[in-house]
Amino acid sequence: MKELPVFLLDGAEVPYRPGQSVLQAALAAGHYIPHLCYHPDFQPHGSCRVCTAKVNGHTVASCTTMADSAVEVESDTEELDDLRRTLVQMLFAEGNHFCPSCEKSGNCGLQALGYDLGVMTAGFRHLFPDRPVDASHPDFLLDFNRCILCELCVRASREVDGKNVFSLAGRGITKHLIVNSQSGRLVDSEIALSDKAAEVCPVGVILRKRIGFVTPIGQRRFDRSPISKQALEDAPRTGAGCDD
Amino acid sequence: MTEPAIRKLRVATTSLAGCFGCHMSFLDIDERLFDLLDKIEFDRSPLTDIKTCGPCDIGIVEGGICNAENVHVLREFRANCKILIAIGACAVTGGLPAQRNHLDLGQCLQEVYVTEPSVTDGMIPNDPELPLPLDKVHPLHEVVSIDYFIPGCPPSADAIWKFLTDLIEGRTPKLGYGLIQYD
Amino acid sequence: MNDSLETAQNAKSLRRVAIEPLSRVEGHGKITLLLDEDDRVRQARLHIVEFRGFEKFIQGRPYWEVPVMVQRLCGICPVSHHLAASKALDQVVGAVQLTPTAEKLRRLMHYGQILQSHALHFFYLSSPDLLFGFGSEAARRNIVGVAAAYPDIARKGVLLRKYGQEVIRHTAGKRIHGTSSIPGGVNKSLSVDERAELLNDIYRMVAWSRDAVHLVRRFFEQDLETYRGFAAFKARTLSLVRADGAMDLYHGGLRATDADGNATFDHLNYDRYWEQITEEVKAWSYMKFPYLKALGPEDGWYRVGPLTRVTRCDFIPTPLADRERRDLLAFDNGSVTVSTLGFHWARMIEMLHAAESIKDLLHDDDIVGKDLVVKGERRARGVGALEAPRGTLIHHYRVNDDDQVVRATLIVATTHNNQAMNHAIREVARRYLNGRALTEGLLNHLEVAVRAFDPCLSCATHALGRMPFSVELLDASGETVAQMVRD
Numbered sequence: 021m022k023e024l025p026v027f028l029l030d031g032a033e034v035p036y037r038p039g040q041s042v043l044q045a046a047l048a049a050g051h052y053i054p055h056l057c058y059h060p061d062f063q064p065h066g067s068c069r070v071c072t073a074k075v076n077g078h079t080v081a082s083c084t085t086m087a088d089s090a091v092e093v094e095s096d097t098e099e100l101d102d103l104r105r106t107l108v109q110m111l112f113a114e115g116n117h118f119c120p121s122c123e124k125s126g127n128c129g130l131q132a133l134g135y136d137l138g139v140m141t142a143g144f145r146h147l148f149p150d151r152p153v154d155a156s157h158p159d160f161l162l163d164f165n166r167c168i169l170c171e172l173c174v175r176a177s178r179e180v181d182g183k184n185v186f187s188l189a190g191r192g193i194t195k196h197l198i199v200n201s202q203s204g205r206l207v208d209s210e211i212a213l214s215d216k217a218a219e220v221c222p223v224g225v226i227l228r229k230r231i232g233f234v235t236p237i238g239q240r241r242f243d244r245s246p247i248s249k250q251a252l253e254d255a256p257r258t259g260a261g262c263d264d
Numbered sequence: 265m266t267e268p269a270i271r272k273l274r275v276a277t278t279s280l281a282g283c284f285g286c287h288m289s290f291l292d293i294d295e296r297l298f299d300l301l302d303k304i305e306f307d308r309s310p311l312t313d314i315k316t317c318g319p320c321d322i323g324i325v326e327g328g329i330c331n332a333e334n335v336h337v338l339r340e341f342r343a344n345c346k347i348l349i350a351i352g353a354c355a356v357t358g359g360l361p362a363q364r365n366h367l368d369l370g371q372c373l374q375e376v377y378v379t380e381p382s383v384t385d386g387m388i389p390n391d392p393e394l395p396l397p398l399d400k401v402h403p404l405h406e407v408v409s410i411d412y413f414i415p416g417c418p419p420s421a422d423a424i425w426k427f428l429t430d431l432i433e434g435r436t437p438k439l440g441y442g443l444i445q446y447d
Numbered sequence: 448m449n450d451s452l453e454t455a456q457n458a459k460s461l462r463r464v465a466i467e468p469l470s471r472v473e474g475h476g477k478i479t480l481l482l483d484e485d486d487r488v489r490q491a492r493l494h495i496v497e498f499r500g501f502e503k504f505i506q507g508r509p510y511w512e513v514p515v516m517v518q519r520l521c522g523i524c525p526v527s528h529h530l531a532a533s534k535a536l537d538q539v540v541g542a543v544q545l546t547p548t549a550e551k552l553r554r555l556m557h558y559g560q561i562l563q564s565h566a567l568h569f570f571y572l573s574s575p576d577l578l579f580g581f582g583s584e585a586a587r588r589n590i591v592g593v594a595a596a597y598p599d600i601a602r603k604g605v606l607l608r609k610y611g612q613e614v615i616r617h618t619a620g621k622r623i624h625g626t627s628s629i630p631g632g633v634n635k636s637l638s639v640d641e642r643a644e645l646l647n648d649i650y651r652m653v654a655w656s657r658d659a660v661h662l663v664r665r666f667f668e669q670d671l672e673t674y675r676g677f678a679a680f681k682a683r684t685l686s687l688v689r690a691d692g693a694m695d696l697y698h699g700g701l702r703a704t705d706a707d708g709n710a711t712f713d714h715l716n717y718d719r720y721w722e723q724i725t726e727e728v729k730a731w732s733y734m735k736f737p738y739l740k741a742l743g744p745e746d747g748w749y750r751v752g753p754l755t756r757v758t759r760c761d762f763i764p765t766p767l768a769d770r771e772r773r774d775l776l777a778f779d780n781g782s783v784t785v786s787t788l789g790f791h792w793a794r795m796i797e798m799l800h801a802a803e804s805i806k807d808l809l810h811d812d813d814i815v816g817k818d819l820v821v822k823g824e825r826r827a828r829g830v831g832a833l834e835a836p837r838g839t840l841i842h843h844y845r846v847n848d849d850d851q852v853v854r855a856t857l858i859v860a861t862t863h864n865n866q867a868m869n870h871a872i873r874e875v876a877r878r879y880l881n882g883r884a885l886t887e888g889l890l891n892h893l894e895v896a897v898r899a900f901d902p903c904l905s906c907a908t909h910a911l912g913r914m915p916f917s918v919e920l921l922d923a924s925g926e927t928v929a930q931m932v933r934d
Contacts, residue, residue, distance in 0.1 A: 118363060119446035120353055120417035120624065121508075121516035126447070135444045141413045142357045142403055148365035153507050155849035161509055229850055232511030236627055236635035237620030246441045281497065283905045284473050285522025285623045291571065292622055294609040295602070301591055311571065312589040313470045313891065331497060360519040364500040372503050377728055391731035393465075393479055393494050418522065418623050447624075 024258065025089045030096045036087035037258055043071050043082040046095070047255035052248040053095045054104050054133060056111075056222065057170035058083040060256055062179055065171050068111075070104050070133065101137060108134050109143030114193075116151060116165035117223075123232050124224030126240025130168055131223075132247035154199065156207035160218065161227045167197045168223055177217035185211045197225070273321040273432060276307040276345060280334040281361045281401065282327025284310070285418040286352035290324075292421030303432055320345045322431070328354040329402040330361050333395035342408040347431070350404045351424070353417040353446065362401040369399055412437060416445040452873040455481045455490035466890050469897060471572040471589070473523050474904025478872060478893050486883060488876040493869050493897060495734035495907050502855040510536055510846045515626050517842070517857075521906045522623055523567060526560035526615060527835035528857075528906075529628050530697075531842040534831025536630035539846050541823025548816030549632035554697050555808045556618035556628065557833065561696060561801040562652070563611025564836035565753075565794050568901045569659065570604025573791060577666050581895045582888030600662070603655045607798070610652050614805060617641045632820035642815055649806045653767065656799040660771045663792040667783065675779055676878070678787035678871040678896045681706035683739070683749035684759050685863060687834050690714065692761030694800065696834040703739060703749065704759055711739065717832040720841055724858065734907045736865050737858060748866035751838025752900060753793035758784045763796070765803035771796045787871050790899040797836075835860050837903050861907040864900050871896040 024035035027042070029051055036045035041064060046053050057068040066084035073082040074094040082095065094100070111117075111130060119125050133139075154162035169188060177185040185206075189198045201208035211218060218226060237243065241250070279287055287310060293300065308317040317323070323345030329335055342348055353359040364372070377388045404410050414427055423443040430437040455461055461481035469476045475497050481490035501520060505513060514532040518525035530553055537545065545553070575588040578597060587596075594601035612622045619625025620635055627635040667674045683706055687699030700714035701723070712723065726735035727744045738747030758776065763769040775783050775792055783789040808814055828845045838860030845854040875896045880889055 112357070116363075116366070118360075120360065120519060121512050122447070123512065123515075131446055134446065135441060138439070138444065140356075140415055140439070140444065142405065145406060146357060146362075146403070148358075148362065148400070150366040153509075153851070155509065155851050161850070227509075229509070230511065232509070233515060233626040233629055234634055237625065279475075281499075283519055283522040283525075285519070285525065288522045288567075289623055291567070291608070292612060294605055297605065298594060298602075301594065306589070306591060310468075310470060310472075312591075313585045313887075315466075315468065315470065330499075333496065360501075360516070361499050363504040367500065367503060372500055386728055387730055389728065389730050389733055391494070393477070393492075393496075393731055394733065395496055397498070417519065420621070 027087055027089050027091050027093060029093045034087075034093075035258055038087075040087050040258065041083050042073065042075065042085045042087050042091070042093055044255075045087045045258060046082065046093075047251060048258035050252055051095075052252055053082050054101075054137060054248070055083060055251070056129060056133060056168065057172065059172055059175075059220065060254070061216075062172065062175040065175070068107065068168070068170055070107050072100060072103060074100065104133075105137050105139050106143065108137060108139050109141070111168045112139075113142065113144040113146045114149075115167060116148060118165075122166070122224045123227065124166075126235065126237065126243055128224060128242070129222030129247065132242040135242070136246045136248050154206050155229075156205040157209075157211065157229075158207070159213055159229055160206055160211060161229050162199070162206050163225055163227065164197060166224045169195055169197070170222060172220045172222065173197075173217045173226055176220040177211075177215065180216040183210050183215065183217070185209045185215070185217055272303060272305045274307050274319070275304045275309075275322045275324065276317045276320045276341060277309040277311070277324040278317075278326070278337060278341065279310060280325060280327035280337060280355070280404075281330035282352060282354045283360070284326070286326035286355075286416075287311075289416075289418035289421050290351075290424050293425050294421070296425060300428070317341055317344045321347065323348045324351055325349065325355055325404060326352050328358045328361055328404065329398065329407055331395040331397045335398075335407060338404060338408055347411045348408070349412045349414060349427075350410045351414045351416075352419065353415060355404045356413050356415050358401050358403045359417065362403075365400045369397060414439070417447055419443075419445060452488065452491050452876065453869070458490065461489055464885060464890070466893060469894055469904075471575070471894070472898055472902055472904060473521070474902070474907065476897070476902070476904045478897070480876065480880070482885075486885075487881050488873075491869070491873045491876045491893075492731055493865075493872055495732045495865075495904055497904075498733045502857060505852050505855045507851050507853075509850050510539060510844065510852055511630055511850075513844065513852060513855075514628055514630075515624075518624055520857075520859075521903055523564055524560060524835050524837065524903055524906065525624050526556055526619065527833065527840050527860075528842070529619065529625065530557055531831045531833050531835070531840050532844070533628040533630060534698075534833065535829035535842045535844050537831070538829030539826055539844065540630045541825055542631040542821045543823055544821070545632050546816070546818045546821060547813040548636065549819050549821075551808055551811060551813050552618050552633045552635075552637060552819075553628055555637070555805060555814065556615060557697050558801040558804045558808070559611045559614025559618065561611075561836055562656075562798055562805065563608045563615065565798040565801070565901075566604055566607035566611060568836075569791065569794060569798070570601065570608070572901075573898050574600065574604070576891070576895050576898065577663075577791065581892050582886070585887055585891070588891070603658070607652060607655055607659075610648055611801075614645060617645065629820070631822050634819065636817050636819060637815050639815055642809055645805070646809050649802065649809060653799070653802040653806060656795065656802045657767055657771070660792065660795040660799055663795050664774070664778070667778065667788075667792065671779065674788050675782040675786050678874040678899070679782070679785045680787075680870060680874060681785050682867055682870070683711070683747070684708075684755040685749045685751050685839055686756045686759055687717070687832060687839060688714070688760050689764075693764045694756055694760040694762070695764075696756070696797070696801075698833060701832075701839075702759060708759065717841060718830050720830065720832070720843075720858070721856075726858075726862075732865070734862055734865050737863050738866070749863065750867040751860055751863040752790065753797050753836075754784070754787075754790045755838070756834060757793035757796050763800050765800050765807070767803055768796050768800035771799060787874075787896055787899045790901070794901065835903075835906075837861055837901050837906075838863055859903070859906040861900070861902045861904060864902065865907075868897055868900050868902065871900070
């Protein structure tokens with residue numbers, strides 16, 4: 021069996037298969053780099069910047085940087101974790117993320133990341149924007165207050181469902197999620213309960229109606245273990261010489 | 265030879281625009297309260313009859329800022345407490361009361377106290393004894409500088425206990441997985 | 448009637464004294480007094496100084512969020528709101544009858560909170576006044592002082608509260624602001640281990656609750672003159688009672704009585720509570736003043752809470768508590784029933800009833816059942832009411848076809864008691880303060896009166912709400928031509 025090439029991550033050797041990103045290879049090898057908009061089933065996006073690492077001294081998104089034996093990667097440093105905490109704070113400050121009454125609490129990627137990184141402060145003045153709730157569809161609730169612009173729903177709808185239910189519109193601070201229907205409302209879109217886009221939202225935007233608080237506290241996803249542990253468990257493996 | 269008396273740390277607490285849940289969670293330390301009372305004594309607090317905050321080592325403030333009186337009390341705490349802790353979602357990010365921030369306050373008051381049909385001779389309460397509400401609800405750090413934050417709605421008793429014992433014993437307070445909560 | 452103390456003539460020429468903030472109560476309030484040059488009290492008011500706007504910002508939210516959000520109004524009695532909202536939404540989801548397990552788990556949660564809330568109020572907040580004296584040294588008048596002078600009482604108080612909180616944790620998911628009660632039932636069952644853990648201590652809790660009742664009785668016996676006459680007045684009352692007239696803190700029909708205990712109405716379905724109850728606004732408090740519509744604001748105010756519930760039910764369906772109830776009624780020719788301090792005695796009887804009820808539920812095998820949720824025909828509105836630790840609590844929601852809340856109305860216990868509390872402080876001002884130089888200890892007497900009601904001033908400040916109402920169009924002969932209901 022041919023041995024895989026390696027790169028250095030925080031001093032440790034990480035095997036990779038050509039074509040994998042630094043993030044993919046790291047996760048597969050059991051090294052957690054925090055991330056939010058990356059999902060193993062879709063093309064990486066590089067928008068949330070939480071997976072920022074130093075590659076040969078340059079700050080890059082590790083999800084869009086190809087693994088290469090020539091690089092030395094730094095990720096597990098206090099400086100980078102401070103940066104990641106700031107990003108999480110900014111995401112919280114931009115929208116209306118009221119964890120206490122959100123049904124996604126305990127199953128939320130943004131929240132779990134905050135816990136894991138140890139985000140304890142608000143950091144920024146919260147904007148308290150006036151964002152809509154689209155309850156038009158009989159089966160889904162869209163709560164735009166909580167959108168973090170990760171675009172997983174956009175990618176899922178396009179790449180897996182073959183639809184195109186969601187898009188991001190606007191630029192800069194006005195960038196926001198929209199529904200691609202004539203009226204702009206979800207009820208007039210093609211979304212279906214079986215869609216990948218319906219289940220991929222890491223936060224509490226795209227919700228199936230009338231589920232609500234169905235899981236008791238203590239049994240929710242991130243009550244059982246932190247997101248760093250689960251990300252490693254869920255990462256597809258880089259097998260030496262095998263097709264995964 | 266008499267041993268020098270160990271001075272107890274003086275602790276003040278208050279709930280501003282809070283629901284009192286953080287204070288209740290603090291009391292959820294249950295019998296550990298008696299151990300804690302070996303090391304601390306209370307100054308102004310909802311649990312005592314001291315109505316103004318004197319010089320204190322630690323101030324613990326629950327709740328955000330929703331009216332002018334909250335601002336006065338918070339400033340009193342900042343001026344008198346060496347270390348000021350914001351405890352709970354309301355103090356850290358605004359919490360439940362801040363859910364009104366995207367609404368227009370004047371319109372709300374008008375709707376409730378004047379145009380409401382089942383109220384006879386409605387008026388918006390306006391006695392000078394009532395503190396003026398602020399246009400928006402604010403977390404504490406937007407008004408005074410805060411030294412520590414304990415998020416949670418409320419933070420668990422174990423989280424509060426860990427935080428306070430770290431602080432009292434001179435360590436940098438740190439909460440790990442299982443103790444940090446935002447809900 | 449001492450309403451002459453509500454608004455003084457020539458207020459500008461009078462001297463103002465304020466008690467601010469009220470201590471050893473939950474939430475924010477203050478008392479202001481206006482005194483003339485002879486030190487006579489001319490005006491006494493209890494002001495509620497804050498509001499939240501819950502009924503406004505809940506609009507547009509999906510209805511299943513409500514029980515989890517609304518309980519954040521209060522950190523002592525979140526379970527009251529969690530359950531009252533759930534009961535209202537049970538109607539919305541068409542859950543006409545919950546499963547036996549779900550109903551019993553909710554009841555267990557409710558009794559757990561009655562136990563912890565009453566223990567908190569009595570031991571942590573009020574006992575310093577009762578043990579040391581209303582005018583005793585301020586520095587000692589707190590739980591720390593009680594722990595130093597009466598360590599056994601303090602310890603039992605802490606452990607009683609702890610037990611109630613553990614019941615809540617096991618049923619609601621966490622001690623404060625849990626999530627287990629949902630429209631149509633509950634999301635969490637009680638495990639066999641959890642039940643065993645709770646059974647371990649329940650007999651001790653029953654015994655200690657009974658000891659607490661006797662402790663209050665001894666306060667009355669040792670200082671009868673003070674206790675029987677403290678802010679003593681007869682009042683109309685409101686409470687929920689079971690169909691057979693028994694005390695039932697989780698569910699019942701509305702019973703209103705006049706000041707002598709005769710029923711004004713009885714076993715009324717709380718579904719259309721707004722036909723009986725309305726609210727008045729005064730300029731000097733954010734909390735409104737509910738009253739019985741038929742009687743008007745002057746005569747229609749009423750008292751809710753433990754003293755009402757214990758004295759106005761026909762009986763308490765747990766034996767030890769019922770015996771204590773009869774003793775309370777028989778004591779000193781019934782003077783306890785009109786003294787504001789009687790609240791403390793009644794409250795401890797309710798704590799005993801809660802402990803006994805918890806014991807009964809833990810022995811019922813339904814409590815570890817797995818059948819938790821039911822659903823039926825969807826409706827557009829729901830009303831849920833129960834007896835919270837502090838009194839009758841009503842939640843009312845209207846939900847649109849998209850599952851969003853379009854309207855919410857809450858009437859909370861402490862609001863019902865607004866006029867009664869004002870009445871009590873005026874009684875105390877007249878009896879204790881008139882003509883005397885005001886000391887801190889004397890001012891504390893006013894707070895003792897307010898504290899006896901165990902006000903939850905956070906709950907009272909929920910409001911930016913709207914009362915439902917109906918409009919009738921009558922023709923010239925008085926016949927109803929049309930009717931519109933907005934609720």
